[in-house]
Amino acid sequence: MLVTQTILIGILYFISQMDGFFGTSLIGRAIIMGPLTGLIMGDVASGVMIGGTLELAFIGAVSIGAYDPPDVASGTILGTAFAIKAGAGPEVAIAMGLPVSTIMQTVIAIAWGLLPTLFMHRADAFAEKGDAKGVSRNMFVAGFAPIVAVFWIVPAAYYFGSDAVVNLLGNIPEFITTGMDIAAGIIPAIGFAMLAEMIMNKKVAPFFFLGFFLIQYFGIGTTAVAIFAVIIAIVIVQLSSNQPQTKQEEDGFDDF
Numbered sequence: 001m002l003v004t005q006t007i008l009i010g011i012l013y014f015i016s017q018m019d020g021f022f023g024t025s026l027i028g029r030a031i032i033m034g035p036l037t038g039l040i041m042g043d044v045a046s047g048v049m050i051g052g053t054l055e056l057a058f059i060g061a062v063s064i065g066a067y068d069p070p071d072v073a074s075g076t077i078l079g080t081a082f083a084i085k086a087g088a089g090p091e092v093a094i095a096m097g098l099p100v101s102t103i104m105q106t107v108i109a110i111a112w113g114l115l116p117t118l119f120m121h122r123a124d125a126f127a128e129k130g131d132a133k134g135v136s137r138n139m140f141v142a143g144f145a146p147i148v149a150v151f152w153i154v155p156a157a158y159y160f161g162s163d164a165v166v167n168l169l170g171n172i173p174e175f176i177t178t179g180m181d182i183a184a185g186i187i188p189a190i191g192f193a194m195l196a197e198m199i200m201n202k203k204v205a206p207f208f209f210l211g212f213f214l215i216q217y218f219g220i221g222t223t224a225v226a227i228f229a230v231i232i233a234i235v236i237v238q239l240s241s242n243q244p245q246t247k248q249e250e251d252g253f254d255d256f
Contacts, residue, residue: 010155016073028073030054053090075101111146
């Protein structure tokens with residue numbers, strides 16, 4: 001069973017790292033990796049709960065510009081797998097997933113910084129010879145080489161570390177697990193704060209507080225608020241599209 005789970009975890013992580021090959025599908029997000037890891041571990045319900053909790057923690061971890069966010073997939077897969085194997089909850093998955101994702105992102109950055117460069121130089125050599133197939137072959141390998149170089153770390157960590165982690169979690173004092181429980185409730189709030197910091201401005205702030213007060217003072221569920229927000233967004237788009245557009249003053253030149 002352990003070997004089968006290890007192989008499936010390796011395949012799952014490999015697929016998550018190929019997200020950029022097929023457009024940004026966000027397949028490596030915690031909300032997707034959690035349930036799939038739970039399916040591998042035989043406990044989909046726990047995978048869904050852990051994945052959802054980790055998604056809240058990682059919700060602000062988005063690559064914008066030159067920023068490299070933590071590797072959400074590795075932290076979610078290992079955190080979920082270890083938590084389910086130990087019979088623990090989302091708090092353990094968060095405590096393990098956050099440092100794992102940060103360390104793995106460092107390893108991934110090193111791999112992507114070194115390996116593609118080697119094949120790019122080889123592609124240059126083929127280009128000088130006029131060998132188009134050689135250039136294409138090296139470009140293709142350059143994209144896969146970093147993934148192949150790092151993906152094995154996650155299944156290896158699960159295979160060799162599962163028993164040790166389970167024993168460690170079983171010997172953790174109660175006051176530490178209580179603290180982890182509290183942290184599990186705080187960290188998602190930090191994730192939302194990170195997201196709000198990136199998108200908050202004077203145009204969207206009123207809608208943020210509107211949603212907050214609807215939930216806090218009227219007891220409306222988040223699903224109902226989300227539907228209400230979609231309706232408001234549609235109305236705003238329709239109103240803005242119906243406004244007459246002012247024709248810009250012509251400067252005497254035609255656009256070609």
